[in-house]
Amino acid sequence: QKEVEQNSGPLSVPEGAIASLNCTYSDRGSQSFFWYRQYSGKSPELIMSIYSNGDKEDGRFTAQLNKASQYVSLLIRDSQPSDSATYLCAVNRMIKAAGNKLTFGGGTRVLVKP
Amino acid sequence: DTGVSQDPRHKITKRGQNVTFRCDPISEHNRLYWYRQTLGQGPEFLTYFQNEAQLEKSRLLSDRFSAERPKGSFSTLEIQRTEQGDSAMYLCASSFYELNYGYTFGSGTRLTVV
Numbered sequence: 001q002k003e004v005e006q007n008s009g010p011l012s013v014p015e016g017a018i019a020s021l022n023c024t025y026s027d028r029g030s031q032s033f034f035w036y037r038q039y040s041g042k043s044p045e046l047i048m049s050i051y052s053n054g055d056k057e058d059g060r061f062t063a064q065l066n067k068a069s070q071y072v073s074l075l076i077r078d079s080q081p082s083d084s085a086t087y088l089c090a091v092n093r094m095i096k097a098a099g100n101k102l103t104f105g106g107g108t109r110v111l112v113k114p
Numbered sequence: 115d116t117g118v119s120q121d122p123r124h125k126i127t128k129r130g131q132n133v134t135f136r137c138d139p140i141s142e143h144n145r146l147y148w149y150r151q152t153l154g155q156g157p158e159f160l161t162y163f164q165n166e167a168q169l170e171k172s173r174l175l176s177d178r179f180s181a182e183r184p185k186g187s188f189s190t191l192e193i194q195r196t197e198q199g200d201s202a203m204y205l206c207a208s209s210f211y212e213l214n215y216g217y218t219f220g221s222g223t224r225l226t227v228v
Binding site for chain 2: 004006008032034036042043044045046049088090101102103104105106107
């Protein structure tokens with residue numbers, strides 16, 4: 001089992017629709033959760049962070065966290081062609097005594113069609 | 115200093131040659147991370163520093179790879195005797211001690227071994 005799993009896609013959505021991305025993680029001790037957007041050939045860009053169960057909204061983006069189910073999701077409302085990118089889920093896995101680091105999923109490719 | 119800077123952006127090298135990449139983190143960040151990303155995959159952790167101390171190295175970091183952060187500021191990643199399998203995007207990121215703010219990535223160095 002991978003530590004952080006995502007459906008690789010592509011997830012094809014029509015312009016204006018809601019894109020729903022899912023991510024599951026294996027370490028119950030994980031504390032912080034992040035969504036990064038990565039355009040082709042570019043580096044990842046942080047778009048959302050979430051730490052507590054429930055929903056967190058930021059503009060057209062909503063992150064949802066359910067620690068009991070070890071599940072985090074990202075909703076993109078009113079999807080635009082400029083949202084076409086790969087979305088990476090990242091999880092903070094606490095490493096005993098040495099600090100912590102982010103573990104990334106493989107990413108979900110999103111295509112928004114006009 | 116507005117972000118994480120990586121140099122060079124692209125590097126083409128012949129198999130067996132040594133290469134060195136540089137990363138300049140955001141000045142207030144005391145943590146610096148190196149990741150590697152191949153096409154269609156998420157970033158894979160290589161190593162990280164807190165100030166000048168290298169706190170963790172991944173199994174992915176064979177003895178041909180070495181990283182330094184001599185004065186707790188910039189970092190270098192060296193790959194000796196490059197192999198075709200080393201071809202990837204090498205990403206540097208920096209963060210505060212507390213990871214709740216996530217990472218800020220640099221633009222990456224694209225390595226092609228021919």
